Amino acid sequence: MEPGFWHDKWQSQQIGFHQSDINPFLVKHWESLKLEGKGKVFVPLCGKSLDMEFLAAQGHEVIGSELSALAVSQFFEAAGAKPQSRTQGEHVHHSAQGVTLIEGDFFTLDEELVAGCSGFYDRAALIAWPAEMRIDYVRKLAALIPAGTPGLLITLDYPQEALIGPPFAVSPNWVEEFVGEYFEVVVLESQDVLADNPRFVKKAVPWLNEAAYLLVRK
Template sequence: MEPGFWQDKWNNNEIGFHLDQVHPLLVRYWTTPPFLSARRIFVPLCGKTLDMHFLREQGAEVIGAELSGKAVTAFFAEAGVEPEVSEWSGGKCYRHDGITLFQGDIFSLTQDQLGPVDAIYDRAAVIALPDSLRQQYVRHLLTLTARAPQLLITLSYDQSQMPGPPFSVDAGNVQALYGDDYVITELAGADILDHEPGFRERGLTALAQHCWQLTPR
């Protein structure tokens, strides 16, 4: 999948994946160990998610990575704040009041640039990537964060019924991607198709959402 695909989505305002509220599963499970004590949180492929404001309100520093410059500028503009902007090797870096967003290719981001991370919140990253990039992403993420604990939200469905993104990432995929490095605990799982009519229109007959806690081995 070319970077231009996501750039076009943002430029054309085709962002049905963006929620206009904090994700309920984040609210429900972030208040449990090991996440509650996390002081620096990484949000990969963050878009302009309101989840970052929630995490900041918990007292943590939030660091995001996002390809689209439009998404990053919209995040701060919609909050009514003016970030400090600087350059990094992969693009621009935006900072304001404990939130830092690296705009550019996440695969260009290094551990030194990111700094220490206590936890990862992934709602939209692993499901945004096709199988050909997913393994590369996971290995890079683990290197970036030194295998920090993760709160991971995935979707699974019959991939033959609908082309991604979002792509189907089922329990077997999660185990194959993360099982060597993490103890995997399923926190929640439910069919959400009745709440996502757009996916029914795209041909799905079932759509499961799962929330996972990944604890380093």
């Protein structure tokens, strides 16, 4: 989606994607990355996700990429932190309590910023893009992530014709074909989560699967 779409969503606080709890697949599968030591973790399109607090609590330094200044300020406000901010090129880096959120466009991030990361975490980032923009996202992610680096990917899949995204449906086959071009892909778990998602139930979407994948940059 174009930046204006997300700025409007944050402005009107239509942020149904934001979870009030840490994602259960993150808690369950983060150890699958087998990260030696703690190290930096990159979180693309991070929003104000509490998942970043979970990662920081594991001892990781978290580097998030987020377009919206509102999302950034709401994240730190909820954490009770006052970040230090500095401008670097067209991005603004906000840091506190082991978390740095880079405000600005993911597509213009410099590879150097992510070069030192030992892992990455994508929840509701890949599925935020319609099919025609999703491949550009995967290409940019692959350009940022160094070879051998593991990540956890969490997706949703449902019959796309039943609902207008985002979130957009991303099937295991799509992940295998397009993400698999750049990353080794292992399916960790897939679960029916329809009952937990009232928006999908209301629209009579017949099924909704959440899946967790272990990725390793080739």
